[in-house]
Amino acid sequence: MQVAHPNLLAVIIMALVYMGIGGLWYSKGLFGKMWAECCSHHGKEKECAPSTKCYIGCLIVAFITAYVLGFFINMSQAVTTGEGIKVALCAWIGFSATTMFSGVIWGKKPLKAYFIDAGFTLVMFIIWGAILTNWR
Numbered sequence: 001m002q003v004a005h006p007n008l009l010a011v012i013i014m015a016l017v018y019m020g021i022g023g024l025w026y027s028k029g030l031f032g033k034m035w036a037e038c039c040s041h042h043g044k045e046k047e048c049a050p051s052t053k054c055y056i057g058c059l060i061v062a063f064i065t066a067y068v069l070g071f072f073i074n075m076s077q078a079v080t081t082g083e084g085i086k087v088a089l090c091a092w093i094g095f096s097a098t099t100m101f102s103g104v105i106w107g108k109k110p111l112k113a114y115f116i117d118a119g120f121t122l123v124m125f126i127i128w129g130a131i132l133t134n135w136r
Contacts, residue, residue, distance in 0.1 A: 006070025010135040011063060014070075014128050018062035019055070021127070022120065031116045038113035062124075065096075069125065070132040084133025085126055092125040 026032040069091055078084045097118050103109040 004071060004074030006067055006074060006132055007136050010132055011066045011070055014066040014131060015059055015063040017127065018066070018124055019059055021124065022058065025116075025120045025123070031120075035113055035116045038110040038116075066128050066132065069128050073129065073132050074136070078133050081130045081133055084129040086129075087133075088125040088129025092122055096121045096125065 024030060026035060069088060072091055073084050073087050076083070076087050078087050100114060100118050100121070104111060104114050
């Protein structure tokens with residue numbers, strides 16, 4: 001079996017896109033205010049305040065996630081945008097959405113906060129699936 005590494009430049013740019021869209025997604029104009037309210041009602045006010053370490057950590061996580069998704073797309077031999085999005089949706093449902101839900105079960109994370117976070121990762125996986133399939 002041949003290892004199908006994704007395009008590294010595409011992965012780097014997808015990680016940066018993640019940060020940009022995340023900034024918009026969690027802005028007060030979209031879901032940021034609602035998300036922060038969920039944190040404050042849940043006693044997690046301090047955890048809601050972003051720091052440089054948080055941004056660097058998110059960038060690293062986004063890079064790793066985009067890289068692995070690109071690897072999955074290449075290994076599945078997806079060639080069309082639709083096929084790439086299908087791989088991304090399977091990865092999102094199987095790994096991201098389900099793992100994130102454990103925060104609701106065990107950490108008593110508010111369902112509203114879960115849907116905001118899971119919605120963001122869903123959008124990102126769809127974008128990544130479409131772009132990483134076409135940018136090899």
